[in-house]
Amino acid sequence: MAGLVLNVGIGLFILAFIWILALIICLAFSKSPTKIASLGPFSIIAAIIISIILIFIPRDSQFPSPEEQSMVYDYSIVYRSGLIAVMAFFVVVGLAIFLVNHAMQPVQAQPLRKFLR
Structure with missing residues (x-):
């Protein structure tokens, strides 16, 4: 079947x-x-x-x-493949979060001289 x-x-x-x-x-x-x-x-x-x-x-x-x-038949391959797919999804999500939070931090411009008033 x-x-x-x-x-x-x-x-x-x-x-x-x-x-x-x-x-x-x-x-x-x-x-x-x-x-x-x-x-x-x-x-x-x-x-x-x-x-x-x-x-x-x-x-x-x-x-x-x-x-x-x-x-x-070995039906456990379905569960193993599903586990690998879920793990791969979370690896991609984790890399995206790392990229957004750490690699793309905004860098603010600092003045070269400080003017006193």
């Missing part, structure tokens, strides 16, 4: 992307005074056609083969 994200297949994400893109196009061009405003309904029709085609494409078997059943 390759291609599962949050226990949902990749096809659902493709359909969601197509529909979100169609709705964004429809909303973006709906108030246009030119003929491009007719692109909105065409994007919805195209999304319907693509959805119907993708629904009727044959899917994989529901039952895995014996080779797929015997494979053992």
Whole structure:
């Protein structure tokens, strides 16, 4: 069962992307005074056609083969990768804070002579 994200297949994400893109196009061009405003309904029709085609494409078997059943996966790599990503993010944030607080301190000009009044 390759291609599962949050226990949902990749096809659902493709359909969601197509529909979100169609709705964004429809909303973006709906108030246009030119003929491009007719692109909105065409994007919805195209999304319907693509959805119907993708629904009727044959899917994989529901039952895995014996080779797929015997494979053992190491799922801890997901947590390790997430930990590395979080650590890298905080390293970048820390470097940015260091740059702002220490390296970019304003230097005020000092007078060369002090005038007494």
